[in-house]
Amino acid sequence: MKQNIQRLGYVVLGCFVVVSLYLGYVSVFWGPRLNAHPYNRRLIALEARIQRGSIYDRQGVILAQSKEGRRYYPLGELAAHPVGFVSALYGKTGLEAALDAYLLGQAPGDRVRMFWDRLRGRVPVGNDVVLTLDARLQRLAMQLLAGRRGAAVVLNPRTGAILAMASSPGFDPNRIEENYQAVQREKEAPLFNRATQSAYPPGSTFKVVTAAAALAAERGTAKRVFDCQGSITVDGFVLRDTVAHGRVSFERALVESCNSTFALLGLELGAQRLYRAARSFGFEQNPWENTATPFWPYRPGSLTPPEKMSRPLLASSAIGQGEVLANPLQMALVAAAIANGGVIMRPYFVERVLDPSGRVLYRSEPRTWVKATDGEVAEIIKKAMVAAVREGTGREASLPGVNVAGKTGSAQNPHGDAHAWFIGFAPAEAPRVAVAVIIENGGSGGIVAAPVARELLALALSLSGEGNSR
Template sequence: MNAPVRRLSFLVGLLFASLLVSTTLIQYVFAADLNARPDNRRTLLATYARERGEILVGQTPVARSVPTEDEFKFQREYPDGPLYSHVTGFYSFYGAVGGLEQSEDPLLSGSSDKLFYRRVSDLFTGRRAQGATIETTLDPAVQQAAEQGLGQARGAVVALDPKTGAVLAMVSHPDFNPNRLAGHDLATVDENYRKLTEEPDRPLVNRAIGGDLYPPGSVFKVVVAAAALSDGEYTEDSVLPGPAALDLPLTSATLPNHDDVPCSPTGEVTLKQAMVVSCNPAFGDLGMKIGADALREQAAKFGFGDSPSVPMRVTPSSVPAELDAPQLAQSSIGQYDVRVTPMQMAMVAAGVANRGTVMSPYLVQSVIGSDLSVIESADPTELTQAVSPRVADELTDMLVATVDEGTGTKAQIPGVRVAGKTGTAEHGEGRRAHAWFISYAPADDPQIAVAVIVEDGGVSGSETSGGSVAAPIAKQVMEARLK
């Protein structure tokens, strides 16, 4: 073989070797990265071509895949639009974003290891690959009542079954229409998504479980009272100071009552009376006496500091780690740097309702395969024993009195004993206070526990108290369940 032929043979061999190496790199080394590229149209088409599982409320789909005539084969559809937007999230060119679409994406898409044997069976039988169906715990009547109750106001509502932890309703306002993000026109979807992300009210944020957490205001007094009753030195008849304003140590500042008048003609109140009229000075004094450690420990028993998965992650609620006496007094009325999610305050109400046992909240009742077999189902789990049954009964007595004759009268339901607590939370100079209400009913056999937050007092004009704004919403939500 002469020299030119040898050189040509060497060049051809080198080219074949390069081709082999590059093919190997593409198929095995870079495959995962290439598949994950957002501009990889083949991956996008393959993903859309698989029918995602449904998300059910009762037996009704609130998210489903419908066949299309275009190259994508299926399009995600949300029949109830905004009503369940923060529960479902959405599925589009951006992938699975928010809600169950994101947290349960492996099951809905069919890629979960739990569906491995089903995929193998589909491979041999030639059946079309399909994701699993997610059955939620939501009660459609309760969800609808929460949605209507909030109306045009910003805020959130969470309702739980106290005995199991099942989420009966989860509404966050403002909401959004996931159908506008699930289309196959990339330009339109992109424009709709851009508008939502630029909205100052941040409609994509699920305020029920995350976002910028709220000061709880006076609904946090339930946690303070629980700590006091649990230490054995206090009962609901214990006498506390109830002046128009409490002098705070280490400072010239005072802790005023909400209406700047004494909590009683005598200037003293029992713990029960302090809860009924929501006496700030009494709870500020009580918090300083029981101490920061006891307060933080009690809050932790209700779930503060935890990040439960419902299966969406819930942002931890918190009580500040370091508190001097004035800060402790402020924290004891749910101000200073105490921050909570509506989910956490619903857990507080549910824990007291369930005689002191806080159940882990959950949103998924069962996972159902395409052959209608149940792949997994919920198993209610005890999170913690927050207070003893005796303390829970005492708290219930106080909270029933609050609704019967105190600040929570607008939550009364004829023929039903309702337990509840109002809250009005300041959150900035010159800004209207947030309105809170937590409750459960019936008090002697609770079927539902509710937390309502209405940002900036909603649209009620000058009335921004929890009793006038949030309590009627909670009443509407509880009635929907009890009926």
């Protein structure tokens, strides 16, 4: 009988071993899936235990704040796209999502402080974030776009700091829980951040890239004179201008936005060099990698890869049509490249992150993103862009007493009237502000987009001047 007992004992203890191994399997192999399961309320509850930090603009204006378990957005729809929203039902978007770890106090530097808070039974408080955005500029941008579909981006070309990011139509983040279903169904897609998630043909604003490529390939291009007949035919494909510009210098071609000239320059460059130039201006790349907001929703600019580029497609790509697509931030960065001597700084939103006691956890440092072109080329193009605003297509963007540089675009698209574009910067001799504006199906860039850019440049310059005087 002793032997029977022994055997029974082994069986029972063996069962315990099996259960132990199985528990290990549940914990280690199932664990990640179980922890992320939508029916698991632990993540949401954990967040509810933490007081989420606030988001401020560069002047300390509150953009998002938690009070009595609710999240408030004082600017409402004016900053809805960059700031985003937090919802237990619909998740997080914008900077609320991108800076989640900071706002919840879950960043690596927060461990000790949060542990002490919990140990002492206090409500743990997340970190506050100070953005580069300026509420006044943001408000103006949204007001200028109101009633139209479009986007505007204002940034500092010397640092990459984003001063305003507007996308229209907007939505009210304060009432997103009630309205989400309706807002999401709207045809104009208000939740979509047109400033960074979109893909528009850039039209003539892309000529800046083509010009840089042509000058980089042959510096003598600047001295060339072209003959514009009002159209150019490439392998049977006809590319038209609005008028025949006749004999034009290189600078004149950019000022008058001559399609024939730039199509010809594109053909001379070849697909390889045009593609490489676009890449060096940031196309096909994501500037948010290795930043404080690495997963910012971004649709990189794109164009046909050289091996698939036909000659007619190459000609239309050179004037920003064909398959060239870009978002407004990308085009603002193209302007910034010319403004900043050919160097594009990495765009950023976060000025600094402060823990509840005011200690700085993170401070942004301007970082170079890509070298788009060399300073000499940038200087030639800048001169042409100044002339374009002074006497060319961009006259509507001119400001009294300030040298504004700019390039218009009226991008043909299959959805109706041309998209109205304007990219530019000011003051030309020492640029502090770069801008890109698009009005969907707005028509002529010089008439519709340039005035918006003018107002934004004016306010941004007065604000940055005020900043400088302090």
